[in-house]
Structure formats: structure tokens, C-alpha cells
Amino acid sequence: MKLKLDEQGHVVVQDGKPVYVHDDGKEVAFDAVGTVSTIGRLNAEAKSHRERAETAENTLKSFDGIADPDAARKALKVIENLDSKKLVDAGEIEKVKTEVAKALEQKYQPYVEKSERLEAELHGEKVGGAFTRSKLIGERFAIPADLVQAKFGSAFSLEEGKIVAKDSAGNKIYSRSSPGELAGFDEALEILVDAYPHKDHILKGSGSSGSGAQGGGSQGGKRTVTRSQFDSMSQTDQLAMAKSAQKGEVTFVD
Template identity: 65%
Template sequence: MKLKLDDQGHAVLQDGKPVYVKDDGAEVAFDVLGTTQTISRLNAEAKSHRERAETAEKSLKGFEGIADPAKAMEALQLVANLDAKKLVDAGEIDKVKTEIGKAFQAQLDAANGNASKLEQQLYAEMIGGSFARSKFALDKLAIPPDLVQAYFGKAFGIEEGKVVAKDANGNKLYSAANPGDLAGFDEALEMLVNQYPGKEHILKGTGASGSGAQGGGGGGGQKTGNFGGTKADRVAAIKQLTSYA
């Protein structure tokens, strides 16, 4: 990948960003400031979510072993009032064991539930938010962000507090604008769209009629889609449009 130069040997800029030419002839403008700001923002968001998770875990430790305070007090009172022989005679040992087991299971279920909820919130903010804020999706794609996420969201994940994109073979996508670094969200999304068999139907100005397009035959046999109705309706429409699931 080479820096694009003009006839005078000066670097070519696009919106104030240096333009590089990839081996296949495609051009990409490298936004140094935007990339740095995005990384800083995502790191701050990841730190915030991590701190919330740690706070939740510390809170749970204060109730470790106690799922039902009333049941716990009942068990303690039972132990205080009966010696070992009476417990055996009364058949209460198994009851105490059962109550203790229930307490630990309840604690485990609560911890797992909190962890799952925090993970879902983290994904919704970092992945869902990135799709909603994507300049590439808004400027270049003729379908709304929720449909973009419905198709390409599975390619994105969170690793060590950062959004990471992978191709269909599970390989991480690396930046063409900044070799050696992982591709930023918009750059990765553009790569995935370029690899998508039905990309001509979702790129603006290539046959797709946008988020308000109505169904029916287009000029030259070009298919169009109806992106109205519920999200499920719109996902079904784009699947029918591109014949790709």
C-alpha cells in the first residue's frame, strides 16, 4: 500500500486525510485523529463496563452463602436448639443440607444471571452502538443500521474490551490504512460488505432504492425491496432481495 501523490509529488488529501492506494488499486483515506478518538472512547466504555461488573461481583460477595435470609436464620436456630443426636432422631440433618444447597445454588444462579445481563449490555453498547453510529453504514448503505447489524453483526465480537471483526473463516480483519493494527469498525464493515455476494443490492446508487423503497420490478430487471413494517418484515425483505441468508 502506497501513499498517493499528485504530479508535484505532494501527498493527496481527502477531507484533510492522506490517501493511500492498496495493491488492488482501491483508495483509502486514513483518519488518524478519528481512529485515535474512537479507540480512546471504546477503551473508556470498556473500562466503565468492567468497573460495573466488578462492583456487582463485590456486592454479591457480601451475601455469599445466603440466598434466603429467613431460611438461613431458621437453619441456625434449628442447629442452636438441637444437638447432633436430636437432629439425627428428628431427621433434620438432610433438611439442613438441602437448605444450604439451595442457598448456594441460588447464589450461583444470581451470579450467572448478573454476568449474562452485563455481557448483553456490553455487547448492545459496543456493537449495537457502533452500527448505529457508523458513518460508512449511513453514507454508503441503502438499508437501515438495524438490518446492517442483523446481517453483519455476527462478524463482530468483543475481546479484551475492544471491538474485533472476523471474516467468514474466523480470521481477524486488519487495517489497510494502518497495517499491523486491527481494522476499525467502519473499515472492517466496509471489508465485510465488499465480500458480501449481494452487495450491489445494499450499496447506495447501485440498484437499491433505499430505506423507503417499495417492492416491485425495477428498470433493467434490478430487484428492489420493501423495508417498511417490523424488523422481522424488513429482514425477510432483504433476504428475498439478495437471495442470501
């Protein structure tokens, strides 16, 4: 990427930050202070990872000479059972352990299911709410937020309570304006849409005229299409309908 210069050859500054131009033509104000802070944090994390690796390597050295780890584990279990001085063999103890684990699993299964249900509801509220409240969708998309979510929602997930976006290869999407930091919702969505081959059909003012699909009625000279009608259409008809919506010829209704 290159620095953006004005007509006098001076560096263009936005909010106190120098503006860079990426190879694809996008302009981003570079946050040097934030980047330095991020580099320091990443260096600290790298040091922590290295120290943990060294500790693990030192621990593994104590197992040098053990050719059969499974046999060693079995021997340790037998010794553990002997040390407990219980007058049952190791096989019976393992059976009791299995039964206890099964009983506990059955007891707490309802709580696990409730936790998973609450987690799904939280995901729906945070990710779904982000689509509903998105300024980018309101300003640039020719289709409503729920249809945008239907197409791109699977790219977003919750990790430690924060919304994280991933590209088609499963890689996390990072911010261009704040290198080293994950992209915010609107920035990540914009990056995903830029990579979508049919983006011209879903963005305002970027589609071309086409045949379109038949709607369900009319309203003030416009065709009206319900969500269920739109969902039942083929992808080709959906794209054509989106193009008509860009031109103001179609209105989506619940």
C-alpha cells in the same frame, strides 16, 4: 502496494503521510510513525512470549523420567491426604471436595448468570450502538442500520471492552491505514461489505433495476414496508426490496 505519484512524479502526501495504492486500487495514507511504534510493541511482546516459553521448558525438565503423569498425580494426592493426618482415605476426601464444589457452584450460579446477562447487554449496547452511530452506514447504505447489523453483526464481538471484527474465516480484521492495529468499526465494516457478493444491492447508487417484492402500503407515492414484513421475505425478495429502496421507490418503517 505502490507509492502514489502526481503528474510531476512527486509522492502524494495526505496529512503528512505518503499515500500508497494497494493492488485492489484502494488508496491509504501510510502512518510510518505509528507503524514503527507498533513494530516495537510487537517485538517486546515476542520477547515476553519467548521468555515465558523458556521458563516453561526449564520447569518441564524437572519432570524428566516420569513415564506416567496420571500415576504421579495420584501418588501426590495420596501423600497430600496422608500429610493432612486425617483419618479418612483419599476417596472420602475427594468425595467431600466434590460436594463442596457442587455447593459453591449452586450458590454462585445466580451471580454467574447475572454476569453473563450483563455481558450480553453490554455487547448489544456497544456493538448495536456502533451500527446505529456509523457514519459509513448513513452515507453509503441503502438499507437501515438494523438490517445492516442483522447481516454483518455476527462478525463483531467484544474483547477486553473493545469491538473486534473477524472475517468469514475467523481471522481478526486489521487496519490498512495503521498496519499492526485492529481496524476500527467503519473500516472493518467496509472491508466486510467489499467481500460481500451482493453488496451492489445494499449500497446506495450501486444497484440496478429489478422486479422487487410487494410492500405493505404507500406513502407519498412510495411503497412502505415494515420491519416485520421485510424479515418475513425470502432473501431474493429482500434483495429486490433493497434495490427499490436505492431508487427511492420504497420506504422502510417500524
